[in-house]
Amino acid sequence: MAAVAATLFDTFKSSARRGLGAPLVVLVALAMMMLPLPPFVLDLLFTFNIALSLVILLAVVYVLRPLDFAAFPTVVLMGTLLRLALNVASTRVVLMHGHGGPGAAGKVIEAFGEFVIGGNFAVGLVVFAILTIINFVVVTKGATRVSEVTARFTLDAMPGKQMAIDADLNAGMLTQEQARERRQEVREEADFYGAMDGASKFVRGDATAGILILFINIVGGFAVGVLQHGLSVGDALHNYTLLTIGDGLVAQVPALMLSIATAVIVTRVSRAQDMGKQVVGQVFGQPKALAVAGVVLGVMGVVPGMPNVAFLLLGAACVGGAWLLAKRRAAPAEEAPAEAAAVAAAPGEPAELGWDDVTAVDVIGLEVGYRLIPLVDRNQGGELMGRIKAVRKKLSQELGFLVPAVHIRDNLDLSPNGYRIALLGVPVGEAEVFTDRLLAINPGRVHGTLVGIPTKDPAFGLEAVWIESGAREQAQSLGYTIVDPSTVVATHLSQILQTHAHELLGHEEVQQLLDRLAQSAPKLVEDLVPKRLGLGAVVKVLQNLLAERVPIRNLRTIVESLAEHAAQSQDPGALTAQVRVALGRQIVQEIAGLGAELPVFTLAPELEQILLQSLAGGGPAGAAVEPRLAERLQQNVADAARRQEMAGEPAVLLTAPQLRPWLARFTCHAAPGLHVLAYNEVPDNRRVRLVATLGR
Template identity: 60%
Template sequence: MNSSLNLRTLFAPSNIRTLAGPLLIILILAMMVLPLPAFVLDLMFTFNIAVSVMVMLVAMYTKKPLDFSVFPTVLLVTTLLRLSLNVASTRVVLLEGHTGPDAAGKVIEAFGHFLVGGNTAVGLVVFIILTLINFVVITKGAGRIAEVGARFTLDAMPGKQMAIDADLNAGLIDEKEAKKRRAETSQEADFYGAMDGASKFVRGDAVAGILIMVINVVGGLIVGVLQHNMELGQAANNYTLLTIGDGLVAQLPALIISVAAGLVVSRVGDEGDMGSQLIGQVFSNPQVLVLTAAILGILGLIPGMPNFVFLLLAGGLGFMAWRGGLREGAAAEGEEVPVAAPVVPAENLEASWTDVTPVDVLGLEVGYRLIPMVDKGQDGELLKRIRGLRKKFARDIGFLGAPVHIRDNLELKPNAYRIVLKGVEIGTGAAYPGQFMAINPGRVTGPLNGRETTDPAFGLPAVWIDASQREQAHALGYTVVDASTVVATHLNHLILSHASEFLGRTETQALLDHIAKENPKLVEDLVPKLLPLASVQRVLQNLLDEGVNIRDMRTIVEVLAEYAPRIQDPLELTTRVRQALGRAIVQGLFPGNGEVQVMALDPGLERVLMQAMAGGGPEGGAIEPGLADTLLRETAAAAQRMEDIGLPAVLLVPAPLRWLLSRFLRRAVPTLKVVANSEVPETRLIRVSAMISAAP
């Protein structure tokens, strides 16, 4: 019973598919050593031709190279199959060639007699031409494309990885999509590398085909004359025709497979299959067809030329141009023409409250050339990205911000855009649809031709380039992004920088209502019994001002409920909340459980600042101007040193000084994070990597 169960499992459909590959390889290798009858040779030669045709058709209908990632393996298997058939047919030709032209099967006889008319010289010439086409032209070109593609793909991998990380950080894709893109990038490099190596198989196969033909002819003459006592002419005719038929029946599939390899590695873009691209890009322009038809028609009118052929083709191309012009005209007539609304004189209308329009919290204004990017009717890519940004903001920061109101602004330059917060401009830039921004991350290996600019989000030098330069930019180490990504990344950067200004009373109340669905008693005890809504809003804004997300609202509400009976000052409450969130704050700056490498104040400077703090009001005292300049200068220099070695700029100070220094240093060093000693968990080891002193 167990044996029958094992056999049933072994021959299950899924296992048969798994065993198909090993069985095929074993069968191919067996053909090299086992004698095969002529009928089996016919069957295998026909199978070889069928497989090569299938591979070429799959290559033509493949939209991108990775859709046929198994092609290098297919190339190896088909090459091995042809060589095995050559060995098997050579055995039959040498053993049975004296019996007649069908000694090695009907397929070889057909290729040796009917395709070349039984003429040895013609067959030899055709075989050599096919071999040269395969070896010198197609295989060499496909191998060169694969070699260059592999080199450029490997050089472009760092830039592509950075572009994926940029899309992930901007919220344009999620972690699952980022992993998928990283895997595709790695597979693409592996594919071109494998194709570069696999093309050597085909070149070796072509050389082996020539050598096998020479060996068969010489060996056939020796066997026919010496062993079977045939006349030299008869032996030469029999064995040469059999050898040529054998060579042609092997070289034809090899040529088809080589063409398939060239089709796969020479593809550009993934908008459709190769046939659709060919028809769409070569035969879709009526002007090109008209000019070509005119040239052929003129040539057809010259005496002595094959007039009928030229005029026939000219007429066919002219008809295609006429049909294409009709299609373009129909498409143009089908476009809707906007009708202007009647203009009502302003003096005939009374002013009303509808004329008072509220200011949008967040707005994006675009020039007229950027309208297609935000037009829902044209499936604008930027709209999808903005929706992704808003979702990522809610997931990462902890509340749902105001929607982005998009409108066109004819006062802007055609390619310009402007980001507005509560009616005030907070960012501007320019984008060029159809082009790509190549951003210099600081380690590129060469320049690019294009419109020099600056990345609007992070201020890095960049160049606007055409789509044709995209791969070159990747290879040189640039981070390449499209126009929609440029605008979306800039918008995301500004949203994160002004997160606290998006948290109004309405958003705060909506956030508390959301928390109350799971913890109704907790929220009810806090607002409005212990704290007014405005105080809760102020605490949350203080956290957002310093880059602390408010996702852990349960902890925040619990801390506020604990200290609100005796503390009402929002700043003091913010300090208590930060201490409770200390583990998350430090984890966000220093992931993992490693050392916390920070900057610290010189003890003397710390004492001076503590004295200034004690002499001021509840929000801190004043710092002497000279000391303030020195503190700013030393902190900026230390922060730059930390960032140069790949560490975040974090200043560790006593709790009483944290708010004062954070507010004072924020504008001079935007990337600086000021953390209190009490916010660092006891389980984390602290290492002071830079000391800030009061010495000028």
């Protein structure tokens, strides 16, 4: 028997590797329905069915995440089809050979009819009814309801999850490959729970079919035995009822195991541990609950007439388990005072002050309140350090220089949930986060409200709500973008570093960039610094580019342009304009992508002429511009930029090269998303499309 089963298993496994496993199961099931099977083959198939259901149940118990068993809906369908085919095959054998006695349909059915229920068909009916009620009313009905609700909430939450992935990608928390994997996982999760909603209907229909098949077999067998084989009413009722109940129990046991597997997998929560460890850790991991249960059992154990020994033994076991758990949790806490003892040193003679007592200013500083310390403490599961490192890596790759390290310290002067970001010792941003909540950000197209603490996203100023962790699915289904506290702080830091990137670049960083370039182009660097241009001028040009949101990744082109024009001018502003012309292709591509057209709006010729005359008379500060004209110009530029953003296009103001630096500074606060380009910065292969002309 074992050799035959092993041969069948090897055959099925090799067929599955060739992609023939599922079609083979379907063909075998159809053959079982159509062809008569001998009792020995039925015994093999019934045994295989029980073993398969047990393997599926154990696989569900030990799987870490539901998506790790993504083929489960198909497995449920195949298992249900196999069991129904066995019911048809066994029904044929029972009706054809049932007059020969309980062993006519094979040893498995006979064992379930004789041994399991003791040969008493009344007991068999009761046992079958109880198993059916458990399967149909409790397990299957509950699993079906959970599948429906989970599928609905999973599909409703898909847009929110996708936006959360996009937010993490934009903040530098994820790479493109990781974001692609997350999106694929979201799609697979939706497909899985949608398929589970349908698969649970298979299980429910299988339970209903088992009940109908039982009554059909009893009535049909009784009629065949009395009318065709001339059995007495008692003999026919005894033989066919025992065979039918044995057949029903043989099918009902694997059906119950498959129903339990379905219920388990739809009620699982994704954790990095199997279900056994998860249940034991959460149910029996509370010392207080075990202690109270032990006391209650002990009190019941001393009541006269109760089974005292059993209650007292279980009560003592619960109390003992609670004591062991409490002792195990208290052990790490007893080791902590050793560190505190090392700090408490006896105060000695105060030492003389030195330069070491002068605190250096951190380039980038992050101060946190005491309740936010778990976010930055790796020993407490804090993720903020890793997020900040990812932000620095992403910005360094985008901007073209190494972003300095972030120095993190606690500050008791801040509110417990507050944090503050400082650049060169000057605070540039602060906000509050709640470590026990999630931030639900309104991207502008939500369809509902949430209960929580109203606030604004510190990075972009969007309306947001701090919600409880349990309301995550509801918020995602309403269209909110959900982020955790660490992501909120990291995104805020990323936005501030991008805005103030020019302040992070100093002489030391520029020298490092030039040294790296000298490894591949030594003559170029040697001719520029210090022969033609001083290091300070190069630093100022690179800072000007970063201030105007132009990355300095293409350092070779920048240095070549400086070397070419350093003989004509040493002014950093004029050199910056020449470098921008050399980087025109890069600048325009980052604004408008790879499209052939560049949508722009320009100034009316008479307005442009007035501004040129004002600059010539009042200098680049623009002091000679009439205040009312300046106010109208700012308003018109802001309105045009807003219209472009609403149309989903970049806002680009195209102007004369002489006006570009002044207009860029003049409009930076009125229209933060505006890009100001000079005519000579647009590459020849780009077609300019005029959107509007701004007059006085």
